[in-house]
Amino acid sequence: MDFSQKTQDPKKIQPEKRIKERRNFKPNVGAIGEKIKNFFNNIPIPIKLKKLAPLVAISVVLLILLVGFIYLNTALLVKVKIYVEAKEVSIEREFQGDENIKEIDFENLKIPVKSESVEKSRSTK
Numbered sequence: 737m738d739f740s741q742k743t744q745d746p747k748k749i750q751p752e753k754r755i756k757e758r759r760n761f762k763p764n765v766g767a768i769g770e771k772i773k774n775f776f777n778n779i780p781i782p783i784k785l786k787k788l789a790p791l792v793a794i795s796v797v798l799l800i801l802l803v804g805f806i807y808l809n810t811a812l813l814v815k816v817k818i819y820v821e822a823k824e825v826s827i828e829r830e831f832q833g834d835e836n837i838k839e840i841d842f843e844n845l846k847i848p849v850k851s852e853s854v855e856k857s858r859s860t861k
Contacts, residue, residue, distance in 0.1 A: 781789075831840070833849035840847050 829845060831845050831847040834841075834846045835849050835851065837846055837848050
């Protein structure tokens with residue numbers, strides 16, 4: 737390390753310029769594929785099974801797709817509509833007329849009553 741700059745006048749010291757390197761953040765697909773290939777090559781599996789593994793994997797996937805397709809097209813799908821018979825519902829209650837209340841009282845079963853008297857005059861023709 738060079739400490740000679742620390743003993744110099746601070747005004748004379750030139751700051752060092754740092755150069756930033758651009759990084760390539762795009763993944764290298766070939767390198768990733770190579771890593772996966774190396775990983776599977778390091779697994780101790782007989783060569784015969786390594787050659788049959790892709791064939792078996794593809795066959796299993798195709799079989800699952802075929803079974804799913806057949807199930808969706810042939811499985812029983814039932815749509816049921818249930819029609820309920822409509823019946824009239826009525827509740828009959830008897831209310832007592834009361835001149836002292838102004839609104840209908842459902843708890844005591846009372847209804848306001850108005851008493852009016854109308855007289856018709858007789859006219860002779």
